[in-house]
Amino acid sequence: MESLLSSLFSENEELYILDCMAYVMVFMAACTFVTLLFENVPYGRYASSRYGFPVNAKFAWFIQELPAILVPLCLLLWTSAAKTSLLPNQLLIAMYLCHYVQRSLIYPFLIRGGKPTPFISFALAFVFCIYNGYMQIRYLSHYAEYPADWVTHPCFITGSLLWLVGWLVNVHSDHILRNLRKPGETGYKIPTGGMFEYVSGANFFGEITEWAGFALAGHSVHSVAFSIFTTVVLASRAVAHHKWYLAKFEDYPKGRKALFPFLF
Known part of the structure; x- marks a missing residue:
């Protein structure tokens, strides 16, 4: 690969x-921000057939996240990686891989049911x-x-502490969401516990915090661009979820914010 x-x-x-x-990613974040003002991210409860045929949720998560592990491993094993x-550098690479090992090799196989992912969303991811x-x-x-x-420094x-806190919040929030329903139950429920006591998008808050910490620790335009793009996409999902919860449940906690505790 090095010779290539x-x-x-x-x-x-x-x-x-x-x-x-990195600059292209920031530009894409700006374009995505404008687009998401008028359209929800097409996944889960917001999925539509106009975004392509449905892909099984477990399969989609596993395959779409896998390059985030395989591409780095190829670069680390088959190039000089000076x-x-x-x-x-070792610690920052470890932060990155820790997230994606969990996201691709563990998280998909813990999903219980899950709405299919439209093919276009799957392909873009x-x-x-x-x-x-x-x-x-x-x-x-x-x-x-x-x-x-x-x-x-x-x-x-x-940044490292922010990354760790964000990663723990993200994993814990996913655990809460997976266990909302007891075996045999269907329908939606209000998530409670952990950061869900403060925000509707606790899992999104965790991941945004994670990559903000990574950007601060990494101190590069590349890590900052990733953090900005992640924030734009996940903030949109959190706001959409918050509005949906408020419309769906009359008893939804009125003091709970969409994404950032006590603020927004």
Whole structure:
């Protein structure tokens, strides 16, 4: 793979391309933000046949997230990965992989039922995971340079703690959602416990916090672009969920916010 990448462009050219990929992601986040003002993300309860044929939820989650693991592993195992001997780079790569190992290899097999995913949503997620997986890990494994004491810098420490808190909130919130219904029960219920006591989109809040921490610790345009894109998409889902819950349940907690506790 190293020879293939070397034949395509020089190191300076590749770094420039990686930077451009980050700016394109920010631009796509802006376009997505405008689009989602008028349209819900087409998945789950908001899915529609106009977005393509339905794909089984477990299969969709497993396959669409898998490139986020496979692409980085190929880059780490089959390229020079010159910066992976550095501790800050190792820790940031570990944060990234920890999320996606859970998301692709564990989470899909814990889903109970689950609404099918429209093919277009599935395909876009698959492409995004390839794109982002290459951008994040190629930069961290081959180009990112941090000061020798970066792991003790307040930005890295704060970012790492935010990432950990966000990851735990995300995983715990998914656990609550999976266990809302007892065996044999159908229909929707109001989630309670954990961060759901404060926001309707607790799982989304956790993931947004996670990648905001990653961006702060990573201190690069690539990690910031990922955080911005994630925030745009998941904030839209949280707002849609919040509005749906308020319309669906008369007894829905009125003080509960959509995404950020006490604020929004």
